[in-house]
Amino acid sequence: MADERLKKLGDFIQGQRKLAEMSIRQLAKAAEVSNPYISQIERGLYKPSADVLRAIGNALGISSEALYRQAGLLDEDEAPPTRVEEAIRLDDRLTTDQKETMLSVYRSFTGPSRPIG
Amino acid sequence: MADERLKKLGDFIQGQRKLAEMSIRQLAKAAEVSNPYISQIERGLYKPSADVLRAIGNALGISSEALYRQAGLLDEDEAPPTRVEEAIRLDDRLTTDQKETMLSVYRSFTGPSRPIG
DNA sequence: TGGACGTGCTAAATATACCAAGCACCCGCT
DNA sequence: AGCGGGTGCTTGGTATATTTAGCACGTCCA
Numbered sequence: 021m022a023d024e025r026l027k028k029l030g031d032f033i034q035g036q037r038k039l040a041e042m043s044i045r046q047l048a049k050a051a052e053v054s055n056p057y058i059s060q061i062e063r064g065l066y067k068p069s070a071d072v073l074r075a076i077g078n079a080l081g082i083s084s085e086a087l088y089r090q091a092g093l094l095d096e097d098e099a100p101p102t103r104v105e106e107a108i109r110l111d112d113r114l115t116t117d118q119k120e121t122m123l124s125v126y127r128s129f130t131g132p133s134r135p136i137g
Numbered sequence: 138m139a140d141e142r143l144k145k146l147g148d149f150i151q152g153q154r155k156l157a158e159m160s161i162r163q164l165a166k167a168a169e170v171s172n173p174y175i176s177q178i179e180r181g182l183y184k185p186s187a188d189v190l191r192a193i194g195n196a197l198g199i200s201s202e203a204l205y206r207q208a209g210l211l212d213e214d215e216a217p218p219t220r221v222e223e224a225i226r227l228d229d230r231l232t233t234d235q236k237e238t239m240l241s242v243y244r245s246f247t248g249p250s251r252p253i254g
Numbered sequence: 255t256g257g258a259c260g261t262g263c264t265a266a267a268t269a270t271a272c273c274a275a276g277c278a279c280c281c282g283c284t
Numbered sequence: 285a286g287c288g289g290g291t292g293c294t295t296g297g298t299a300t301a302t303t304t305a306g307c308a309c310g311t312c313c314a
Contacts, residue, residue, distance in 0.1 A: 074210045082227070094202060107223070
C-alpha cells in the first residue's frame, strides 16, 4: 500500500480528532488501542487493521464507511457522503430556529450555488 | 476479535470464491496475496487487513462494503446521534476554520459536552 | 507406470501491526 | 522552586499478519 495513502489517512484521522476536540490519549482510550499507536497511525507509519479502523471511526463518531472511503479502502464510489443540510434538517435536537441559523451559516460559507446533486 | 466472526468471514469468502468458480490460487493471484494466505483466511485463522479484504472483494467482484459488513467491520447501528457533526466534519466544501465555527455553533445549541462513548 | 499438471494445506521464516514504559515539554498550582 | 497532570513522541519488544518453499493428494494423458 502506498505510504502516501497512509499519510493521507493519518492526516484525515488527525484532522477529525482535532475537530472532535479529543487528545490522542482520549481517542486511544475510546478506540481501545494504545496512545503511541494512534500517534503512529496519524503520522502514516502503519497500516491499521480493519477493526482498528472501525474502532477509531466509532470513537470519532464517523461512520466506518466514511473512514474506509477516506482510506481508499472502498473503491465503490456509490453511497453519497452525508449531507450537512440534510443532517441539520433532520436533527431533532435542534429547534426550527436553530436549524435556520445553522443553515444560513452553512450557506454563507458555501456560497449561494447549489450543491452538487 | 471473536474468531467466530473470522470463521464466518472465511466461510463467506470461500462460498463466494466457489460461486465465482475460482481456485484458491486464482483468487490469490487476482488479489495479489499468497495462496496459503487465502487458505488461512478461509479457515478463519487470521484477521486480514482492510486492504487485503478490499483486494479480495475486488477480485471476487463483490462490493467491499458487503465484505466489510460480513466481517462485522461496519457496525451500521453505531454513532447515529452525531450525524450533524459528522456531516460538517466531512464536508469538503468547508475549510477547517469554517468547520470549527459550525461545530461550535452546533455544540452551543445542543449543549456543551457530548463525549462519544 | 510415470510425470506434468491441478487442487488445498502445512511449516518455518520474515515483515509489520501493536503495546508498555518512559522521555521531553508545557502548564496551572502552592 | 517544585509538584501533578496534561500534551505528543521515541524506543524496544511481543504478537500476529503474510510469504516462500514444499508436502500429499488427486486427474489426465503418453
